[in-house]
Amino acid sequence: MTKIIARTPVTPPSKIPRMPSSTPGPSRVGEEKIFVTVRMRPLNRKEQEMYDLIAWDCVDDHTILLKTPNHECSTLQYTFDKVFGPTCCTQKVYEEGAKDVVLSALSGINATIFAYGQTSSGKTFTMRGITENAIKDIYEHMESVSKIHPRDFILKVSALEIYNETVLDLLNRESGPLRLLDDPQKGTTVEKLAEEVVKDSMHLRYLISICEAQRQVGETTLNDKSSRSHQIIRLIIESNLKEKSGHVKSFVASLNFVDLAGSERASQTNADGTRLKEGSHINRSLLTLTTVIRKLSDGKRNLHIPYRDSKLTRILQGSLGGNARTAIICTISPALSHVEHSRNTLSFATSAKEVVNSAQVNMVISEKQLVKHLQKEVARLEAELQSPEASYLCLRSLLLEKDLKIKEMEREMKELKRQRDFMQLQLDTKAPKEQKGLNESGPSHQIVKSLSFPDENDLLSGSPSPRIQAVKAAGRQAIVRWSATSNVSSLVCEIRKIDLQQRQLGEEANRALEVLHKEIDSCRLGSQDAARNIARLLSEIKEMQFVSCAPETVKSGDQTNLREEIIRLNSEGSNFSSLEKKLENVQESIDKLILSLTTNVEVLHSKSQAKKKKTLPFSMSNSPNMPTIIRSPCSPWSSSVKATEHERENKSPENDDPVSSCNTTPGQCNASPTKNKGDGSSISSREGTPYLQKTKSVNVRKLQKMFEHAAEENIRSIRAYVTELKERVAKLQYQKQLLVCQVLEMEAGEGSTNETEIVDQSPMSWPSIFSDQRKQIIMLWHLCHVSIVHRTQFYMLFRGDPSDQIYIEVELRRLTWLEHHLAELGNASPALLGDEPAGSVSSSIRALKQEREYLAKRMNSKLTTEEREALYAKWDIPPEGKQRRRLQLANKIWTDPYSMQHVHESAAIVAKLVGFCEPGEHVSKEMFELNFAPLSDKKMWMGWNLLSNLFRL
Numbered sequence: 015m016t017k018i019i020a021r022t023p024v025t026p027p028s029k030i031p032r033m034p035s036s037t038p039g040p041s042r043v044g045e046e047k048i049f050v051t052v053r054m055r056p057l058n059r060k061e062q063e064m065y066d067l068i069a070w071d072c073v074d075d076h077t078i079l080l081k082t083p084n085h086e087c088s089t090l091q092y093t094f095d096k097v098f099g100p101t102c103c104t105q106k107v108y109e110e111g112a113k114d115v116v117l118s119a120l121s122g123i124n125a126t127i128f129a130y131g132q133t134s135s136g137k138t139f140t141m142r143g144i145t146e147n148a149i150k151d152i153y154e155h156m157e158s159v160s161k162i163h164p165r166d167f168i169l170k171v172s173a174l175e176i177y178n179e180t181v182l183d184l185l186n187r188e189s190g191p192l193r194l195l196d197d198p199q200k201g202t203t204v205e206k207l208a209e210e211v212v213k214d215s216m217h218l219r220y221l222i223s224i225c226e227a228q229r230q231v232g233e234t235t236l237n238d239k240s241s242r243s244h245q246i247i248r249l250i251i252e253s254n255l256k257e258k259s260g261h262v263k264s265f266v267a268s269l270n271f272v273d274l275a276g277s278e279r280a281s282q283t284n285a286d287g288t289r290l291k292e293g294s295h296i297n298r299s300l301l302t303l304t305t306v307i308r309k310l311s312d313g314k315r316n317l318h319i320p321y322r323d324s325k326l327t328r329i330l331q332g333s334l335g336g337n338a339r340t341a342i343i344c345t346i347s348p349a350l351s352h353v354e355h356s357r358n359t360l361s362f363a364t365s366a367k368e369v370v371n372s373a374q375v376n377m378v379i380s381e382k383q384l385v386k387h388l389q390k391e392v393a394r395l396e397a398e399l400q401s402p403e404a405s406y407l408c409l410r411s412l413l414l415e416k417d418l419k420i421k422e423m424e425r426e427m428k429e430l431k432r433q434r435d436f437m438q439l440q441l442d443t444k445a446p447k448e449q450k451g452l453n454e455s456g457p458s459h460q461i462v463k464s465l466s467f468p469d470e471n472d473l474l475s476g477s478p479s480p481r482i483q484a485v486k487a488a489g490r491q492a493i494v495r496w497s498a499t500s501n502v503s504s505l506v507c508e509i510r511k512i513d514l515q516q517r518q519l520g521e522e523a524n525r526a527l528e529v530l531h532k533e534i535d536s537c538r539l540g541s542q543d544a545a546r547n548i549a550r551l552l553s554e555i556k557e558m559q560f561v562s563c564a565p566e567t568v569k570s571g572d573q574t575n576l577r578e579e580i581i582r583l584n585s586e587g588s589n590f591s592s593l594e595k596k597l598e599n600v601q602e603s604i605d606k607l608i609l610s611l612t613t614n615v616e617v618l619h620s621k622s623q624a625k626k627k628k629t630l631p632f633s634m635s636n637s638p639n640m641p642t643i644i645r646s647p648c649s650p651w652s653s654s655v656k657a658t659e660h661e662r663e664n665k666s667p668e669n670d671d672p673v674s675s676c677n678t679t680p681g682q683c684n685a686s687p688t689k690n691k692g693d694g695s696s697i698s699s700r701e702g703t704p705y706l707q708k709t710k711s712v713n714v715r716k717l718q719k720m721f722e723h724a725a726e727e728n729i730r731s732i733r734a735y736v737t738e739l740k741e742r743v744a745k746l747q748y749q750k751q752l753l754v755c756q757v758l759e760m761e762a763g764e765g766s767t768n769e770t771e772i773v774d775q776s777p778m779s780w781p782s783i784f785s786d787q788r789k790q791i792i793m794l795w796h797l798c799h800v801s802i803v804h805r806t807q808f809y810m811l812f813r814g815d816p817s818d819q820i821y822i823e824v825e826l827r828r829l830t831w832l833e834h835h836l837a838e839l840g841n842a843s844p845a846l847l848g849d850e851p852a853g854s855v856s857s858s859i860r861a862l863k864q865e866r867e868y869l870a871k872r873m874n875s876k877l878t879t880e881e882r883e884a885l886y887a888k889w890d891i892p893p894e895g896k897q898r899r900r901l902q903l904a905n906k907i908w909t910d911p912y913s914m915q916h917v918h919e920s921a922a923i924v925a926k927l928v929g930f931c932e933p934g935e936h937v938s939k940e941m942f943e944l945n946f947a948p949l950s951d952k953k954m955w956m957g958w959n960l961l962s963n964l965f966r967l
């Protein structure tokens with residue numbers, strides 16, 4: 015069949031019409047916004063029993079507003095194409111909210127009606143009625159249309175459900191999970207989905223009843239018969255229109271009835287086990303749908319729309335901003351207890367209103383007709399050839415035509431030859447390097463393995479000949495390489511930048527430690543510990559220098575050979591960790607140093623108190639060094655300004671300060687241990703020195719305090735700086751992660767999204783990107799069973815500061831990759847898994863369980879009885895058994911990724927239990943690890959290791 019799409023001219027967005035309601039116009043084509051209606055059901059029995067209040071008012075046919083308690087004018091009001099109140103019947107909802115779109119399908123325009131809303135809001139109730147009304151209407155119209163313009167209609171039906179991200183055939187349960195295929199012409203299709211030819215309306219109703227019976231339904235607290243899957247019933251309507259001219263036009267359109275599963279909160283549905291898992295999948299795919307709708311509603315044409323993030327959006331892609339007319343019916347509960355959820359639904363509906371579709375008439379010319387047409391043409395040519403004159407002319411034109419064809423083929427051959435040479439060149443330059451990688455290091459083999467994902471279409475299209483496969487593979491590689499070239503060089507450039515930053519970091523650390531050395535040297539505390547620490551720090555300086563210099567030895571290589579860069583990065587992975595390790599050591603040393611300094615000072619202080627005569631913590635011989643130390647040249651110190659302030663602060667008034675006067679006469683002021691006279695004034699211990707005898711008495715305690723303070727401040731500065739260095743190392747690690755993620759995406763053929771994603775994000779403000787991405791991360795943590803300690807740590811640390819961008823980005827990419835990977839593992843047969851850890855999901859779940867048990871145990875020691883009781887009350891933990899209650903609470907935290915309040919409270923509890931800082935306090939981000947595993951047992955958790963192992967991270 016040859017498909018011709020009759021395109022209509024594009025209308026400027028401002029002139030894009032909203033389809034007028036209740037005016038069926040089956041042949042409407044072109045750009046048009048999605049038709050959005052809202053239906054509010056009556057209060058149900060449970061809501062009535064709980065004396066729930068009605069929170070919403072449908073003020074007119076288009077407006078709904080949130081009631082205020084004291085009947086003041088509400089500011090929260092929404093306007094839609096239609097608003098249906100609780101007393102409105104489904105027939106009316108169909109007539110005014112869906113009919114127009116439904117009937118478009120009869121004239122070759124794709125159409126979709128779907129219901130969206132929270133669980134128990136009435137989606138299935140509404141869609142059932144809509145489908146029933148549509149069937150009746152379609153058959154009536156087919157009859158009446160056929161009477162005016164004779165047409166042959168053929169109806170086919172197929173039906174599927176998406177249950178836990180798995181596509182199942184509702185008309186053929188035995189077929190098992192189905193795969194999605196990407197067809198360049200048809201878009202996403204479902205492989206092997208059964209299609210039944212419909213005999214009449216009764217037959218259609220019967221088939222739909224089978225789908226209903228097959229669909230996954232379960233009982234939840236909010237709905238006895240809650241749909242646990244998204245259901246799509248698809249009618250394919252074909253028709254042939256015989257025109258007066260004798261031509262036959264064939265039309266084909268699909269009409270989708272989509273009944274989505276409802277969004278739900280675990281806290282409201284009290285779901286656990288299977289229901290909880292279903293709920294997570296439902297929420298996740300609805301989140302993607304929301305994101306798709308929101309991005310489409312932005313109206314910017316170059317935005318990357320993440321259709322591929324869920325099967326639902328992949329299947330519905332055509333209906334969301336594509337070649338279809340779409341009507342969405344958003345259903346809400348009127349209850350006050352569901353007001354938050356209803357607001358979410360209305361905000362989704364508001365975005366959906368702005369989505370523009372571009373419907374076309376899908377006209378098909380059957381091959382039979384074409385054959386007939388060609389036969390006629392051949393007959394005509396044959397007739398012409400009968401006459402010699404005509405045959406000469408005809409031969410001449412044929413010759414000319416052939417000539418042109420030959421020239422065209424020559425051009426094509428040239429181009430193909432050029433491409434072949436180019437590919438050969440690429441292979442030649444690549445082969446020895448890859449060979450080398452294979453022989454020399456293990457990871458390269460793993461990288462190659464991970465980077466060459468099989469093409470789904472190839473796997474599915476039977477088994478083409480080896481030659482065709484080879485050509486296809488080479489072509490695909492060339493395409494990947496070709497399209498990725500620009501990304502590759504920018505990634506390589508990024509890697510170089512990381513190298514440079516790493517070197518600079520090493521140098522800075524080096525400088526900082528030198529200053530630290532001087533500081534300690536000048537302190538001369540006389541402590542053996544301090545001396546040992548100095549020696550250790552010195553050797554660490556040397557080692558750090560070595561580490562920081564390491565990248566210098568790396569050859570620059572081919573600018574665009576990304577794999578080599580990645581292999582090189584892997585080999586440098588140890589540099590990062592050793593740099594981190596060194597910084598850890600330095601931190602430790604500083605801590606010890608401070609400890610020894612404090613004890614020394616304390617000892618000195620007490621001795622001076624006891625004997626009334628003792629040396630200062632800093633001998634006067636070193637005092638000329640103090641300004642140098644305090645005015646440290648180490649630029650990155652955040653406290654250098656403070657240091658100068660200290661210098662000023664520590665300076666006594668000019669005529670009263672023996673130190674400053676000593677500074678001006680260094681020769682005369684050497685090593686001056688002081689003696690406290692006990693009367694508050696101090697004098698030099700060298701009482702025999704005439705100069706010192708002449709000076710005013712020195713307040714030893716004051717001086718002691720001053721130096722003590724200065725030394726402590728300096729060491730604090732160093733400590734802060736080392737912390738800062740550690741943070742920067744962590745950031746570099748993240749940048750490296752980001753590159754690895756980008757490479758994985760690129761190699762998986764999704765690299766093109768990178769650039770678009772950047773374009774996509776630029777117009778949005780960081781806070782909204784952050785909140786969006788954080789929601790996705792929370793959902794992904796949940797789906798990938800990531801350690802809750804990790805979640806807490808991340809949640810507490812990254813709270814939307816612009817500098818958090820890289821962490822958020824990396825976390826999101828890693829999790830997205832992981833989720834896809836785990837889903838693939840879940841769907842793959844054991845034979846396909848090879849050496850992949852098939853039990854990774856279950857071991858992660860096990861680890862999570864252990865982590866909850868560990869947290870439950872800590873509740874006794876980390877929370878007071880009052881705190882525990884308050885939490886039990888808040889989290890509805892029944893008063894049965896102390897240990898059980900603790901475990902119940904631990905099992906409840908971090909289970910509702912949909913509620914930010916739940917997430918926030920869960921994080922606060924875990925933070926308290928494991929001793930993280932309270933929100934708002936400054937927490938060093940360097941403490942955050944690139945590992946999703948629980949702190950208690952990192953080996954148990956498999957997920958992230960899958961990815962990190964590929965690159966030996």
Ligand SMILES: Nc1ncnc2c1ncn2[C@@H]1O[C@H](COP(=O)(O)OP(=O)(O)OP(=O)(O)O)[C@@H](O)[C@H]1O
Nearest residue numbers: 055132133134135136137138139237240241275276
């Ligand atoms: N407009 C309405 N008028 C009367 N009853 C309704 C209406 N809408 C829904 N109901 C009733 O409310 C209950 C829940 O409706 P339904 O199952 O359609 O919700 P849902 O949104 O599909 O839920 P889920 O997402 O959990 O599947 C059903 O008993 C249904 O009969």
